[in-house]
Amino acid sequence: MSTCTNFCENLKSIKLDHGVLPSHEELIEQLQFSEDDRERGRLLGTWNDLRKRTHCDFCQLVDKAVSDSADLSDSASVRGDQLISVLIFPREQSFRLSYPSRLGLRLVFIAEDFQHVRGPDTARLVHESGIKASQIKSWVRTCEEQHESCSPERVEQRHRDQWNRIIDFKESATSNFRVLDLELGCIKHVALDTRYVALSYVWGHLPMFKLNVDNFEQLSCEGSLEAIREDLPQTVNDAIDLVMALNERYLWVDGLCLVQDDDDDVSLGVEMMNSIYQGSYFTVVAASGANAAAGLPGIGHSQRYDKQSRHFAEIASDIRMTFLHGIDWHLSRSVYNERGWTLQELILPRRTVIFINGQVYFRCHEANWSQESWADKWVRCLDPDDSNISRIPDVYDTFTSFIWAYQKICEEYSRRKLRSDGDALRALGGIIRPLTSYMETAIIEGLPGYYLDHFLLFISSDGNLRRRSEFGSFSWAGWEGRIMWPRENFVWYNDDGEHTWEMTNIIKYLKNTRIIEWNALDATAHLEQLTSEFWNKPSRLIQLMCEHPDVFPDTENDPNRQVGGSWWSSSTGSHGDMPHWEGNRSFDDRLLHPKRGFSIKAFDLANGQAEFDRLVHHLEDGIEKMVLQNWVAGRNIDVRDALENRSALGPRPLSQNFPPYTVLDFNAISLHLIIGTSAEREHHERSPFSRIPGIPLLSATDQLVGSLHPDNINLLGPPGSTVECLIISRCNTPTAASALLTSDGADTKQPWNLFWILHIVWEDGIAERRGVGQILRSALETAVDPKPEVKKVLLG
Structure with a gap:
């Protein structure tokens, strides 16, 4: 018989106040929880220890809770030597366990009468048969x-x-x-x-x-x-x-x-x-x-x-x-x-x-x-x-709230199954439309168009994504399988080298690391500008080229400022297709506080009079109301067209929300690197943040200069073959499971000088994504032939 811990003995001697269950403070006192216990928990022993304590009802309860809660079908099932601790969270009158998770499971007291209850985390017996x-x-x-x-x-x-x-x-x-x-x-x-x-x-x-x-x-x-x-x-x-x-x-x-x-x-x-x-x-x-x-x-x-x-x-x-x-x-x-x-x-x-x-x-x-x-x-x-069930932020919340919600919801969606690949966007359309509208951006194959520098960089969880041909490969909709976006883009370093991890840092990343000027070309050959740039000033692409004169000796001609280049467009941000960060309030203030600005795209979400009235009620000045009148004029045209196309069953759709297939049109630096041999990685228990380990990318001199996370490992060539990469943006933090972190002397406390890249292959003049990764700046100088060059890219 295994001896119980002091925790079990103290638990048996808990005192009630006139039948009322103990409060959080009383539990801490009566169970003699120290400050260290509150942070780390009180160790109960191994799972084997708990199973042997057949004389202790509490230990048997923990054993049953662990057995029921752990995913026993997983290869990482409960081991006999698994240590298990009990924790008390602030303001709670129940207990948590360190394994299998601190969330999702509570050990709770039972009260038959509400008069005996101290907190909401108390069990109520269900005596009745049926639901009232x-x-x-x-x-x-x-x-x-x-x-x-x-x-x-x-x-x-x-x-x-x-x-x-x-x-x-x-x-x-x-x-x-x-x-x-x-x-x-x-x-x-x-x-x-x-x-x-x-x-x-x-x-x-x-x-x-x-x-x-x-x-x-x-x-x-x-x-x-x-x-x-x-x-x-x-x-x-x-x-x-x-x-x-x-x-x-x-x-x-x-x-x-x-x-x-x-x-x-x-x-x-x-x-x-x-x-x-x-x-x-x-x-x-x-x-x-x-x-x-x-x-x-x-x-x-x-x-x-x-x-x-x-x-x-x-x-x-x-x-x-x-x-x-x-x-x-x-x-x-x-x-x-x-x-x-x-x-x-x-x-x-x-x-x-x-x-x-x-x-x-x-x-x-x-x-x-x-x-x-x-x-x-x-x-x-x-x-x-x-908290793991995400919610849609309020219409007047901050920009970053919508960015974070979009990311979390799409990650959850990626692990779910559909009967038809063609439903990949339709099945999430009711969420995508509000989130992207409140981000004040166009939707491109399900992605927020203005934020492509981040949202193109989703990473496969297991390197086994399956291509959906109905959608662009640059979108998560173009792949079936679990993905996640790198949290490293929410890390930012100040001038003193100190870093923070905050949601608002994603905007700093977008404003300061952007290289590409994005455009979208839909199935009707309509070109839409997605990011706003001053075409009469040097582009960020030419600035990067000037930083590497040995690689790009000709920097007199800016690829993004030539007639017929990507700087011109038939669309502008005046219709709400781009966020207006530079409003009446300062940039930082707009990020940190609810957005009370005017976004005409929010009106596109209204399908009924009541929804429309609620949006109108928040208009603040005459200019906004004048803009709305123009929107109403367009709406009246839609109404006329809808009435003309009405069938016996009712209205017909005004337009499709997602083009059948849109490609991205942009200029980017292309370079080639060698696939290295992956080192053996220690197996880790699967988590929502899992991503396929990075595969080494080598220079012409076999030096480690990058890390590639393939979308599907079976579509990648063998070690020693070359891959083509497009430089997407700058970044300062290696992503988790990066091959770059395996090199000697890797320092994760200081900012790195990196680029995000997409691995691509070409099909009939259209580039297709096959993975995402990061490379060192030195990769530009040491890439294999053909040498780095600026390419006009259509990414489908």
Whole structure:
């Protein structure tokens, strides 16, 4: 029998104050947690030690929690010698474990009565069989009445009157928004500001009853819904029962509200997803099961209710403990979380009611509540374990908030699966459009056009990306597989060599390291300027060439300032396609504080009158209103065209949001280097920040001058072969797993003199990306033949 630690003995002697569980401070005192314990945790021993302590209920609880929480299907399963410590986070009345993660799992006390509770991280026993609609209704009502950030801003009629004389959005001309009217029992066209519930679920591969051209007229008749109920999948039927039990009238379900065999109707609906999910009163997320037959356990016709079987520990008299997982943990292990389409459906809504783990959970901007805890007794209670589910920043947030959100969300999306490669952009369009619009930039193959110097540099997690031919190779949409963006571009050094890691540093990186002037050439041969440069001044490309006169002896002609070069364009930033950082306030102030400036592109996101009114309400001066009038004039032309193209089913799409295939047009320095032999790397446990280790790039004299992270290792030549690289931008920090860090004397505390590069291959005059990396400045001087040169590049 293995002896327990002092922690277990102290835990057994915890004292209650008239039956009330101990507070955070009382736990620290009674368990004798030192400052070092709070930072590093109290060691319980190895996993083998815990398993041997069969006499200790707490140790057995930890053993069960570790066993259930660890990914035992992974090669990095729990080892017997794995050390496990217990931690107490600030302001919490529960415990965390050092393994398998400090987030997602809590060891919590159980209270049968709220009078005994000290904090929201306390378990509540679920005695009832089934899920109470009244509890869900209470959660939604509390959020609606007390969470200001969770309710859409309503513009009063008196504020609209001054604009209604000149602005009528004419929503019905361009919106095909329909709902199931559960009172009339049919499909019905409504305005987007109607109060409705949306459903998010996994279709799976089951045959499903859908709205189509042939049954559209029939299902638009009152009473038609009841006749098809038996043909609907269980999840849809349960959602109908739930919404009716909550006394709500309207439900939006994609398969029944978009005409599935009409491509135009579906395309228009997909373009409106940002409005549909963000505008819902709340969204029901059916995250249990693998298809639409799974239902919502405990609701309607789904009689089964998988009440969670908990492992309890009797710590002392009248004191019991169990363990709880955060909603993000449960979602990460669901089929729902593997599907590409469901990501925006989870992120966009203001409120979600999530069915998973045999229970129901509530998530909004200000709270995380569930049946299994007492958290809903706190009006505002955000679970820190829920932070991995990103949220869309507010329309008037900072530039960098949108950059960071775009990066995090696309990284999460990259690990999900799609039925069709062609859906890669459509399935995330409801998120991409708001984020790029608030960054005030054009969308190029799903990328923020103004920020290409950073967003071209995504790195494969395992070097096994699969090419999607429908999209440009320079975009994540052009590849299937998990990717991440380098965090090293958020590192910046000051003049004294001191560095910081901050989100705002990404703007310093873009302003100070840019070399290329980006342009986009779409399928119609329309050239769009993506980055703003002064064409009457020397380009940054010629400045770099002048720094290496031995490599570029002819620097009289600036490649970016020649007639017919990339400096001219048919597009400018005047239409909101480029961010206006130099506004009325200073640059740094614009970055660090909410952006109250005017962006006309935000109006392009509006699909309904109410959304439009909220944006108009924030206009601050006459110039902005004059610009808006020009936008409205263009909108009226769109309305006229939409009415002319309207079919019997409703509006047609005004335009495609993403070109079928866009290429980048720019001048860049091209050089060739040799692929080296990769050193054996120690195996590390997989994490969200994993990236394929860099492969050495060698000079003509076999010196290590760079590191390459291939998109697909099988598409890379063998050691000794040459690769062509394009210099993208300057950088100061080697990326994680870089081959450059394996060299003797590598100093990570000082700024490096590096370039970001893309490895490319050529196909019929179009360059295709095959990897990303970094090279030393000296690589320009020591590259292999053919010698470095400036090339006109079309990157597809």
